[in-house]
Amino acid sequence: MDHKLPPYATTGQRIWFYGFRVLCGLIFFFLMAPILTIIPLSFNAEDFFTFTPGMLAFEPEAYSLKHYVDFFTNPDWQQALRNSVLIAPMATLLAVSLGTLAAIGLSQSHVPFKGTIMAIMISPMIVPLIISAAGMYFFYSRVGLQGTYWGVVLAHAALGIPFVIITVTATLVGFDRSLTRAAASLGANPVTTFFRIQMPLILPGVISGGLFAFITSFDEVVVVIFVGSAGQQTLPWQMFTGLREQISPTILAVATILVVISILLLSVVEILRRRSERLRGMSPG
Amino acid sequence: MTDAATGNIGRAAADARRAEAEQTGPVMAADGRPLKQSLNRALRAQKLRALALIAPLLLFLLVTFVAPIFDMLFRSVENQITSxxxxxxxxxxxxxxxxxxxxxxxxxxxxxxxxxxxxxxxxxxxxxxxxxxxxxxxxxxxxxxxxxxDLGETQAEQFIDLNPQWEDPAAWVALMAAPDWIAAQADWAARADAADAADRPFDEAEPAFRLAGGIAATLPETADAYRSFATTIQQEDEDSPTAEEPWNTVYLALYRDLLRQPAATIAAYDGPQAALVQEAAGVAAGFEATDxxxxxxxxxxxxxxxxxxxxxxxxxxxxxAGYFLAALDLQLTPQGIEMQPEEQQIYLMLFWRTIVLSLTIMGLCVLLGYPIAYLLSNLPMRTSNLLLILVLLPFWTSLLVRTSAWKVLLQQQGVINDTLVWLGLVADDARLALINNQVGTVIAMTHILLPFMILPLYSVMKTIPPSYVRAAKSLGATNSTAFWRVYFPQSVPGIGAGCILVFILSIGYYITPELVGGRTGIFISNRIAFHISDSLNWGLAAALGSILLILVLALYWLYDRLVGIDNVKLG
Amino acid sequence: MKLKNLMLMTTATALAAPAAMAQDMADSMTLVSWGGAYQTSQVRAYSDPYTAMNPDVEIVWDESSPEAVARLRAMEEAGNITWDLVDVVGADAIRLCDEGLAMEVDHDEILAPAPDGTSASDDFGDLIVSDCFIPQIVYSTTAAYRTGVEAWEGRTPESICAIFDTENFPGTRTLERRPINNMEWALLCDGVAMEDLYDVLETEEGIDRAFAMLDTIKEDTIWWSAAAEPPQLLADGEAVIGTSYNGRWFSAIEEQDQPIAMLWDAQVFDLDGWIIPEGLPEERLNRVLDFVSFATDTQRLADQAAYISYGPARASSAPLVGNHADLGIPMGPHMPTDPANSERTILFNYEWWADYRDDLDARFQAWLAR
Structure with missing residues (x-):
């Protein structure tokens, strides 16, 4: 089906055309409904999880920022936020630095056991989290990493690595080798070539891989519950406890904040993708 | 740097091969070595360089990820505890x-x-x-x-009645301990006392107990029981055998030895405390026995x-294999492998339910994802990019956020039921049960996994040239024929990739079923978590995990064969 | 003498005469508890006053008590005990003590005597169910219902059996996702006498009878795993009757003013208290013993009752229980041990459940999943 209805379309085609669009609209609504629901609820003036009659009547007093205030003043949530902010960047740094090196290595033309190596590196994304969590729980306990900051960081870095590998490898596949050859033939030494030519070109892939790794750690709850202890209680963990224990709308306020962060990160990725395409578009061949 | 080198070498290699075919003698490189050798060296160096770049990450993953998984696999068969x-x-x-x-x-x-x-x-x-x-x-x-x-108390009392020496730890040490241990222990005790007198800290442990050489031949069970006693109190309580009366079981062992060892063996014993032993040997037969x-x-x-x-x-x-059998509702009995009693069979059912629900979720994802991907790939770039954000935003939103949102929506007093009641579609006292059951799990997980279906589908559909369908139509095909015979077959690889991805992710899910699944909507993962933190049957948890892992790896392998892991795209 | 006892002795002496000698004590301590209102009550009654007295001591709270046994086992395997004091229920204390994961203590040596000089072990009496267990509170698992349910047409539940009476009290129930307590209530409501409960439950027919009874409400029940869920479910109207800990109900009814009422009938008494993990280094042990002795004295246990409606474990604390710290209402009538509330109670049988827990749990979970 084309995106415009031709003027000669039959009634059947017309019904089909509009019916299909309505169907797609409903599916998009299904995709967005949960996000659209929690944002207004997070401004609920009462400690309930449902829309109050006042909210439906758009009475100003039915709305309040008190759950946001609670998030920013409650020590538990603040500690959780601090933990998340301490853990995610460190895990991202590890995943990105190791992952980028390995992706460059994998993009070389003669790599022995490339398939096996690739399979191992992608596996943290494939192996069910509960299994990774269980294995790490037992193993990290044995070596004394369970319940430590570094235990959680290492675990999260491992989970983030597939994303870095995938995105960086993807940019390297589209990488035009003649650029580095040109740099070399113009007298640049290999190090200069890497930092001046290759790095700027794969940087968008590195950054978006890093963002994925970051969000993986920032959003991860299963592994941290098993590998971490009270000292590493992160935001998602606190939310998980909250959902099972006291269901307070503060969770919805946190959720809204996280959605806003997602939108920001998503915009960054989109901008990077465009920039990457533009840069590649400039390269000859 | 490396790429420049690679390119040059690649070209040089091709030239060299051509050259080799034309000439007969070995071609020399600039440094005067045979070109072939030089090239091989360059290739080796290149491989090494690639491996050196990969090695840190590989090592990192082996330690932080692969080793834990193997550790878990090991735990599912480990059973040293009995022996x-x-x-x-x-x-x-x-x-x-x-x-x-x-x-x-x-x-x-x-x-x-x-x-x-x-x-x-x-x-x-x-x-x-x-x-x-x-x-x-x-x-x-x-x-x-x-x-x-209390076992052996009867014997202990009788030995002590016979000779109070049997109550004396020192007498036992003299009988049982190796002479050099006795000396080392005395030396240690002297140093401890000296430190104590000078108010110095002293945290050296007592020398580990050693059995005298000949005693095991004369009194085998007693020697064994005494060694067990001495090392245990040393390790567990930081006590000394020189200060503690042996356990009653040691007296029991002594009694049994004196009755069972040939009289000649006992009589021949001439080590320390020989008189004490022989005195007891003479009368032990008359002691009260314990059944x-x-x-x-x-x-x-x-x-x-x-x-x-x-x-x-x-x-x-x-x-x-006990844990694996238990994970399959079987049990190992002395008569062989049998089914568990019916009221305890649960795992096969849970595996089956996990697979069925995952297939349902996968099917729903195809049904909902296909139209969206189709629409996106047929709209002009600008519009489709905008709509794509509606797909990516949920994808990028925290899993817990989305799950909690579904909790709000699906409750009996939740948004959906409220709306249905308000619309008059459902009576207020007959609100739909949409959460804490399989419906809740399926709805929430379909939503969460839908982007994983749409994105691979979209990337495949974008590559299908619209001219094919147009050609079919111009040849007289109806809309539906053109779609089913021309377009759909070309989109099948996308469906395959999306299905495997969604299925793999789905069968390992834990958080969402835990929060919205209730009694009937939970997966095998929830049971694994239960055995880790609640019932503490770690072996069974590991066995269940291993089976799930094997299932996932098989699918992963299939995915790699069909799609190729290099082709996974994100966003 | 055993070194450990020696250490305990010296510590006890030091506690008896605080000025006598300066002990080496760690300046931070990780306490493990259950989170929620209960942990808050411990913070306010025990740890806040303690840090006020010892300003340089940092107390970290960990909400891992539900997984305490698993975590302690893992820590022991790793040889790295990161917890200093763990709040567990009586049954877990027995399990931890049996497995050598908790330290055996001499209650009279490490705990303060009652103000009238009664020794700690006499003051706590039978509540010391294990050599490792330092009791804090008596709590109960009990039922509560939503008030003003229209479908009930003015009837109010009088007995625990209202849970099984879907005819007179229709609506969703909420019960814990484990066999403990549920099996007892099911049999009780199937006509088994209170004193015969465990004898009947020990037989195959008894178990079948209990499951048959539970079958009648299986489809109408939300099975909870965290004790905070039932008050939430009742407050939201998602369920109309259910069971949880009496303190959780108290908090929903009195503090949050929800339309819920208590049903004390056939409440099951249980204990909660501290255990000290086995194998703590000396400095940390000294700090923990110092804290425990303070936090379990007569006054502190009575103070805790000002924040949550659990009965103090010491006999000598009972007369000191006063009013709720924030609401100002007398706490006595909200204690599970109050005579008006404890007309019919089930005594949780630790021994019995220790034997049958694994087996019944497997059956229960299989039953539940089907």
């Missing part, structure tokens, strides 16, 4: 035929094992382990742990039950 906790009993049971209760000797072995295990407080761990196989063993072990130190099986059965009936012994015998190997 470590009851070493003598396991040996004694090797030839037991499971017809009658084991012999007095086996009970004696159990007595020595159990005494040490109880002192080390590890007997209940074995009890819990064996209780997974046969109910009631846990309590048998726990109760026996409380009564075991060991009766004593144990008196502590707990379980010891009179052949099933208890069979279980110990069956699970005495250091490795066991």
């Amino acid at each position: 470590e906790t009851l070493p003598r009993t396991v040996v004694a049971l090797e030839d037991w035929d499971a017809q009658d209760l084991p012999s007095q000797d086996t009970f004696a072995a159990l007595a020595y094992d159990f005494m040490e295990a109880a002192e080390r407080r590890i007997h209940t761990r074995l009890g819990s382990r064996l209780n997974y196989e046969t109910t009631g063993i846990s309590s048998t072990f726990r109760r026996s742990g409380r009564g075991i130190d 060991l099986p009766a004593f144990f059965i008196d502590m707990d009936d379980g010891w009179g039950d052949l099933k208890t012994w069979e279980t110990i015998q069956t699970f005495s190997d250091p490795y066991t």
